[in-house]
Amino acid sequence: MNDELILAIETSCDETSAAVVRNGRNVLSNIVSSQVESHKRFGGVVPEIASRHHVEQITIIVEEAMKEADVSFADLDAVAVTEGPGLVGALLIGVHAAKAIAFAHDLPLIGVHHIAGHIYANQLTMESFHFPAIALVVSGGHTELVYLKEHGAFEIIGETRDDAVGEAYDKVARTIGLPYPGGPHIDRLAAEGEPTISLPRAWLEPDSYDFSFSGLKSAVINTVHNYKQRNEQLPINDLAASFQASVIDVLVQKTKRAASEYEVKQIVLAGGVAANKGLRTALKDTFAECDVEVSIPPLHLCTDNAAMIGAAASLKLRTKQFSGYDLNGNPGIDLEQW
Structure with a gap:
């Protein structure tokens, strides 16, 4: 099997993250920008502030993930992104970024359920x-x-x-x-x-x-x-x-x-x-x-990160379950119909 490279993006709550994952198992990069300090004084996540931080960080984080993985967009097989659940404003930043990248580089687009990502974070460290x-x-x-x-x-x-x-x-x-x-x-x-x-x-x-x-x-x-x-x-x-x-x-x-x-x-x-x-x-x-x-999972894969989204997306890549450009943030997405 040829190596499958997925650029994954996660912006469901208050972490802006991008990762490059090979074959659904090997993490080539996993960059996470946390917003905890911005929300700490409010005692919880403020959706509007979270969205603004994602807008500021998303391009930087994607570029850093690609650079650390030492790959180009031409090397990728797909772009994956958290579709939901999550804060709708936050989700939309990641979804629009993923759609833009997929369109610009003619790559398949894969929407991923956030909880499926958390479950498949285990795939990144265990044998099977x-x-x-x-x-x-x-x-x-x-x-x-x-x-x-x-x-x-x-x-x-x-x-x-x-x-x-x-x-x-x-x-x-x-x-x-x-x-x-x-x-x-x-x-x-x-x-x-x-x-x-x-x-x-x-x-x-x-x-x-x-x-x-x-x-x-x-x-x-x-x-x-x-x-x-x-x-x-x-x-x-x-x-x-x-x-x-x-x-x-x-x-x-x-x-x-x-x-x-x-x-x-x-x-x-x-x-x-x-x-x-x-x-x-x-x-x-x-x-x-x-x-x-x-x-x-190890501690760094328990909290929100894009590598877990790439791991779950590998299943959809192999079965060609791709999303269209009408993909949208979906806070109420059903795990059983992921």
Whole structure:
């Protein structure tokens, strides 16, 4: 097989990223420009500001990715871009850039589902997928259990009914005075505390693989208020540890039950919260005694990046599932119809 080179672009939220990926596995470049400092003072991502930063950065980042990969546009086989979900204004910057490049250089255009990208980030570091598999997707906007019967066949078997897990982390962090993004700070404090505070675990119906974190978030807020009303010092490390223990317990146990019911050969972790050390450790420990492989991407491939979009796009390139120039940002795109 001849080498297939894909230029991939990711602008779904607050990272502007471009990458060149060979054969869906080898990352020749993966440039990421983060906007965290711009959004930190607001306590979250401001869509208008995110879009403006993408406009300023996109051409620079694409040029840097091409230069680092040491390839020309004539060497490329396709241009891939995140089609959705995400912030519509942010998505449009990447989509229009990809369409312009594809048109100018007569290259196939491939729209990619952002979550498919997170799942296929695993392909960049592991030998191969082993089907059937379950993907645990955990990020600021998504919490899902996805059954994969084969490549590209996604079936969502469980999803959050309210807050995504990353969203819950950020809201709890804000409540206890931690800066945005809150997830890494809570993960760090949890490692220094003990889960001594009783907090709820939302298991929902016995056969459900859905998630719910709004009640847990409310319980943390009430706990903080109770300590303040009693004029007592808040045990912030223990509260972080208790919150994280509740989250991880539900995520891991539902994943374990799904793995058993669907008789899967592999668990893949995906999304920005996949960088959480507590979750990574718990997932590995839980499946250590099982005949189920656990794949977890390295930290730099957990958060939004274009290399993961290139990995997922390789599937569509090989089956010639190309997009037209009417491709648009689609915040509501369906993973199962990716």
